[in-house]
Amino acid sequence: MSSYNQINPKKIQDLQPSMEVLVPETRTSTLTNLFQNVPLRLTQEDLPSEYSMQSEADQISISTVSTMEAVYSLGLHEDDEKLSQKVAHKPPKQDSSDHPGGNTSCEVLIIETNLDEVDEIGPEAQKDVSETSSEASYFSWPEVEIPGSWGTYGIEENPWDDDDKPFVRFRDYNDLKLTRQEKSGVLTERIIACCSSYLDKCPQTGKYVLCKCNLAQKGLNNISILMFHHYLQYLDLSRNELTNLDALGELPFLMYLDASHNMLTDLLNFKAPFNLTHVNYSHNFVDMIPNLSKFWSLVYLNLSHNQVYQINGLDNLKYLKYLNLSHNQIRFLRGLNNKKLTHLNLEHNQIGFSEEGPNCGFKALPDLIVVNLSDNLLTSLRLFEEMEMLQKLIIMNNNISCLYEIESLKFLKFLTEVHFKGNPIASDDNYYEVCLKCIQPILILDGDVVSAEDKMLVNAKYAPTPFIASKKNHSDLFLLEQLSTWEVTNMTLPITKAPPRMIVVVGPPGTGQKKLIQEFYERHPKCLRLGISHTTRPKNVNETEGECYYFVSEEKFDDMVRNAEFVTVSDILGYAYGFSYEELMKPSSRDTILLLHTDLVGALNLRMRNLRPYLVFALYYQSDAYYSQLLRKYYYTYWLSRYDYRCKSCYATRCMCVDSLPNFASNGACLLAKILPKNYKALRIINDSGKINSETSSRVTSDIEEILKDIITNLPIKESPTKKSSVKFAEVNPSFIAQPECYMYSTESLSDTKVTSLNSDEITSLIIETKKKDGGESSFNLADEDVFHSISEVEFDFEPILSVVSESKLEEDSDEVRKQNRRLKPNQRIDKFIDNILKERELYIRFHRANPGIFCETVFTDKAESTIQKLEDLLKRVQNSSRDSWHSYNVKNDPAFKVMMTQRLLDLNRDIEE
Ligand SMILES: Nc1ncnc2c1ncn2[C@@H]1O[C@H](COP(=O)(O)OP(=O)(O)OP(=O)(O)O)[C@@H](O)[C@H]1O
Known part of the structure; x- marks a missing residue:
């Protein structure tokens, strides 16, 4: 017991006559209130020898006068300072100005009751009581049931800490001589007075009242008298013999209730207080959770060590953050949809299954941070797959036997602590490494700190380099392609001859693919053939028709589209680009490799059409350099075309x-x-x-x-x-x-x-x-x-000096955007245009990341030498690759081809009509 309330009654004898005690008004009234409920009488023994009691009448009945009046009438006056030196006390933690009444040094007066009324308590019994009392500490929280301080998550700090408020105690429970009635388990006002503390303002009268009552381990079985203590906020009834809590229905301000270690069978079976937030009902005999809608304000609920066999009734507890259902008989994880739940303890149940479905099981609990499911019957970790906020997972002593299950945790970005001990996987040789590999954020595994070195070693051992990962994916795709059976689809090419093998350089506009492939072609003119696309964009001054593009009018291009002459068509910055069948199938040596450049759409079209292009991703290594290049390239032309038609x-x-x-x-x-x-x-x-x-x-x-x-x-x-x-x-x-x-x-x-x-x-x-x-x-x-x-x-x-970039791409924007554009200053609009191209580059990069293996090489056009080297390596690989994997395909014999082509033409006609 703290020295705070451990006062020797004899201390009162140290008090000198004529000492003055300055007591704030509020405090006096509180004391008076309390005393009005507890009729006490001072006996001769309590008083210094100077004050002799002449008769019964001299005994001062405090039921009618305030405490301070009593003190005054006894002449026990002393100033606060001296008094507090004389009386053992613990000074409040906070600045006294926070407290009502200024100086709040807490003097503690112990005033014994009339001994006549108290039965003799044997030494055994006295020992019991003092032990009980010292266990029921005023300053500690309910015991922690879960290893690793889980149980204390309920409330991080104790808002009813006596240290923070003026505190007055008149008598210590240990010094009470219990009456027969009290010994039989009936709660009396005397006991309440001894166990109450923590002054807070009464919401109705504004006066200070005692609002915390710690009745832990008092052997109680009847607490009906509590119904007269309306203002209680904090009530600890733990470790008694209670079978019902009906009296609590009269405590509208109750916020904290500890009813653990009793004999309760009904959960919260009383009128709901306004704002009950914390309930500890552990170690009782509750087997069913009733509908707790009326207790909507619950934040912490501890139902551990009961006999609950299924979870229900918690639906409307919207604010519930901490739920402890450990040591029950629950078999199935369902009925939890408390979105705010962050801590869930379900250890020592019989859970083998979880409810499946979009808003079921753990999927309904997106905010969970800590989960304890130890000592259950789980066989899989897949139910934790989507718990994105999870930081700590305790799942010891279950039946998880397949190491692969750990993979399910690999997307949990905040999971730093896991406990798998007691599962079959934990005895696997590779267990440690797999855990480190799959759970990247891990810091603690089975209670041991994971070192950074271990993590690095494991990653180095298991993680393939991006290069290998990309190759692997590529080969997977290739294998799939080989395995897929030949079938006629909408994408099937209307050709009967195997197309050439092709290398396609893909990149965002302005990357310089054209220049790159020309340079590369000039180095290997014998084994390469340049694929020439059609475009509607105007010819640049240094371009020659048929050398880098076939420049055609829009009408001509549209005609070609209608005639299905293109393998792929793209719209880039307002101009159309297309690669024709004719160009694809141009006669050339069997060994010649076609080299062309397209945008991403073009490249994907080629792939979908089963042409198996070797895609090379081209981009500027330095985005700054890319930006300058775009500025040089488009600023001028764009400016001219967009802002000033007159200026050419x-x-x-x-x-x-x-x-x-x-x-x-x-x-x-x-x-x-x-x-x-x-x-x-x-x-x-x-x-x-x-x-x-x-x-x-x-x-x-x-x-x-x-x-x-x-x-x-x-x-x-x-x-x-x-x-x-x-x-x-x-x-x-x-x-x-x-x-x-x-x-x-x-x-x-x-x-x-x-x-x-x-x-x-x-x-x-x-x-x-x-x-x-x-x-x-x-x-x-x-x-x-x-x-x-x-x-x-x-x-x-x-x-024109440079290609004139059409504004039609921007014209596609909504009217609203266009209007905004119009209001912008010219140079801002240009920046926007270039920004769009830069964003396109980002899209390409993201696409690349999301589809490892789709590009077989990445080259940087601003690093010319290494780029050419890479292309040459690739060329060798392509030359060595098999050429004969194309099925010979006879159109005439395939009825599906006819059907498909008819359908395609019909679609096309419909498109044109629209
Ligand atoms: N047949 C095609 N299908 C799809 N995209 C194509 C096709 N031909 C060219 N392209 C792409 O059109 C874009 C614009 O090419 P263009 O040569 O007109 O301008 P550029 O900015 O000078 O290109 P580059 O940066 O390659 O020099 C380039 O990204 C190019 O890869």
């Missing part, structure tokens, strides 16, 4: 971009100037108002002049592939042309004119494109969509 570029030894739009003028040209190669020059035209008037036009002209001069004098002339010597004017703004002294501009729109004042070899072509309005000033309003359309219709016969 021309290919020349030096290029000039002329623009007349305010937005472009202020941002675009500058930007272009930065990103264009050195021998290109961007011309910036300042035109804030969006109108070209005579003033701005003269500035424009002088700007042009300046730049042209600069081009001519400073920049080295480079060979132009086109060597055009004409200047193409498209709808030339008259105000430009009105400066004949600068350059000879034609006044006729859309006509070719020589630039006479410049050396035509040096400036090969120059496009100035503006919009004339009513023959006068040109007005350019960005919001004027018509301007955009009319100008985009103008045809140019020059070759």
